[in-house]
Amino acid sequence: MPEPIQGSEMAQKRPEPRPSTSTSPATFVPPTYTMKEIYDAIPPHCLHPNTLLSLFYVLRDVFYVITLVSLATQIPKIHIPNIQFAAWALYAFLQGLVFTGLWEIAHECGHGALSKSKLFNNVTGLIIHSFLFVPFHSWRITHSTHHKNTNNLDKDIAFVPNLKEAHEEAHASHSKLRDYVEDMPIVALTHLFFHQLIAFPVYLTINNFALERMAVYPWWTRSHFYLGDDGPNFKAANKMDILISDICIAISAFGMWSLARYLGAWNMMLFYGFPYLWTNHWILTITFLQHTDSSIPYYPTKTWTFLRGAASTVDRDFGWIGRNIFHGAIETHVMHHHVSRIPFYYATEASLAVRKVMGEHYQSDFKTPYLWSFWSNYRNWRSVEASTPFRNEKSLMSKPTLEYS
Numbered sequence: 159m160p161e162p163i164q165g166s167e168m169a170q171k172r173p174e175p176r177p178s179t180s181t182s183p184a185t186f187v188p189p190t191y192t193m194k195e196i197y198d199a200i201p202p203h204c205l206h207p208n209t210l211l212s213l214f215y216v217l218r219d220v221f222y223v224i225t226l227v228s229l230a231t232q233i234p235k236i237h238i239p240n241i242q243f244a245a246w247a248l249y250a251f252l253q254g255l256v257f258t259g260l261w262e263i264a265h266e267c268g269h270g271a272l273s274k275s276k277l278f279n280n281v282t283g284l285i286i287h288s289f290l291f292v293p294f295h296s297w298r299i300t301h302s303t304h305h306k307n308t309n310n311l312d313k314d315i316a317f318v319p320n321l322k323e324a325h326e327e328a329h330a331s332h333s334k335l336r337d338y339v340e341d342m343p344i345v346a347l348t349h350l351f352f353h354q355l356i357a358f359p360v361y362l363t364i365n366n367f368a369l370e371r372m373a374v375y376p377w378w379t380r381s382h383f384y385l386g387d388d389g390p391n392f393k394a395a396n397k398m399d400i401l402i403s404d405i406c407i408a409i410s411a412f413g414m415w416s417l418a419r420y421l422g423a424w425n426m427m428l429f430y431g432f433p434y435l436w437t438n439h440w441i442l443t444i445t446f447l448q449h450t451d452s453s454i455p456y457y458p459t460k461t462w463t464f465l466r467g468a469a470s471t472v473d474r475d476f477g478w479i480g481r482n483i484f485h486g487a488i489e490t491h492v493m494h495h496h497v498s499r500i501p502f503y504y505a506t507e508a509s510l511a512v513r514k515v516m517g518e519h520y521q522s523d524f525k526t527p528y529l530w531s532f533w534s535n536y537r538n539w540r541s542v543e544a545s546t547p548f549r550n551e552k553s554l555m556s557k558p559t560l561e562y563s
Contacts, residue, residue: 188455189469189519196496199511204504211503212272215485216263216282222256227429246428254436259483260286261441262502266485268298269498288406290437292362295399296382300365300391308467308495309449312459317449318368319456346537354439365391383407443532444484447474448491450535454521468495473509473522474531481506488528492520 230249236242266272267283280294287294300315307313339345365372365380372380372390379389383404387394418426454470457463471492474480480488485502493500493509500508513520523531 188466189516191465191515191517191519193465193496195515196512199515200497200500200508201504201511204500204508204511205497207271207273207499207501208503209273209275209278212266212278212282212501215503216260216286219256219260219263223253223260226253226256230429246432250428250432250436253433254440255479255483257290257433257437258440258444259485261290261292261437262485262487264290264292264294265301265487266502268294268301271499271501284402284406288403288410290434291359291407291410293382293400293403293407295396295403296392297362297403299396299399300382303391305495305498306464307462308464309454309456309470310459310462310467311456312371313462314467315365315368315372317446320370341537343537350533350536354442355435356438358438358442440484443529444488447528447532447535448472448488451521451523451531452535452538453523465496468492469516469519469521471495471521473520473524474526474528475524476528480528492516492522 226249230246230253233242233245233249236245263272264283264286267279267286270276270279272282273279283298284294287297304314304316307315311318361367362382364377365382375390378384379386380391381389382391383400384392385397385400385404386392387397392400414426414430417430421429448471451472454472455466456470457466469492473490473492474488476484476488480486486505487494487502490502490505490509493505493512496512497508526534
């Protein structure tokens with residue numbers, strides 16, 4: 159069995175990326191390569207997951223979780239308050255990273271990428287995502303919708319920007335003082351803090367992304383926990399999967415409640431709650447930066463194609479953590495949107511092949527520090543125009559959007 163290429167090899171082989179933003183309009187040509195070329199370029203073994211190797215990575219990450227918990231049980235023995243506080247903070251951060259890696263493994267299960275066995279994928283994904291309070295099947299279904307409509311302004315459901323006209327209309331009643339205050343770094347940072355704290359659970363509960371389209375439905379029908387078929391997310395055929403996901407979440411919640419009664423609520427926050435909040439932060443950060451940059455175009459339905467959407471994603475670099483703990487989700491996302499059933503341990507090798515086919519259409523930013531990219535995109539990138547070229551609120555001009563033939 160061919161060995162997966164390690165992240166360090168990708169770092170050595172990757173070409174110099176193009177800048178992610180431009181201060182002047184650029185002529186943009188939509189992708190012209192085909193999915194056949196993509197599949198022909200990918201080494202065949204990358205399309206065949208190894209169940210034992212997948213299980214190894216699952217058990218490896220579980221071992222990391224248990225090891226960190228075991229080490230954390232020694233923290234109360236530290237009698238210097240400041241050092242004890244720092245130790246708990248370090249534990250929460252590290253465990254949050256490991257939880258995020260497990261989250262990404264469950265994400266792979268949702269794509270059927272870890273095994274040819276549907277049962278293995280479903281059981282593994284259910285256990286991991288339920289532990290992290292994500293309804294596995296519900297999320298799997300809506301995530302599939304995102305993959306089938308990536309960067310389609312009319313149908314995508316993840317990080318869909320407002321059109322500039324709608325954005326300006328929504329802000330028309332704002333005073334200049336309010337706009338000035340909202341643009342202050344401290345205000346933006348405060349908003350970002352609470353966004354990272356609660357946005358993902360809120361999304362699962364009321365599906366508030368693409369709200370302009372979703373708002374016509376009552377909030378409870380948009381929920382990932384909703385069993386009806388009169389909402390925007392699910393069909394009648396999905397009801398059993400949704401029910402299974404809800405039951406697993408209920409079991410997980412009961413287990414956490416029981417542990418909190420036994421160990422104490424504060425201890426549960428220390429061992430699980432704060433790492434869980436870190437995980438929410440990382441999932442939002444990762445997905446936001448995979449789909450947000452002034453260099454990527456958006457399309458209306460009339461000009462959108464699956465391939466154009468797949469090419470409108472961005473690879474970035476989060477160093478050793480991204481390649482080893484987050485399983486390359488940050489570094490190989492463009493490839494993942496072309497062929498989502500490739501397991502993460504072959505993703506680097508497949509990504510190198512896909513990038514050769516994509517040529518100039520490959521989008522990446524490996525130079526900008528990862529968290530700085532997050533902050534700058536969060537502050538600056540707000541809307542797209544319905545005609546070429548599109549801009550953000552800072553008037554940074556980039557590739558044209560929308561008006562492609």
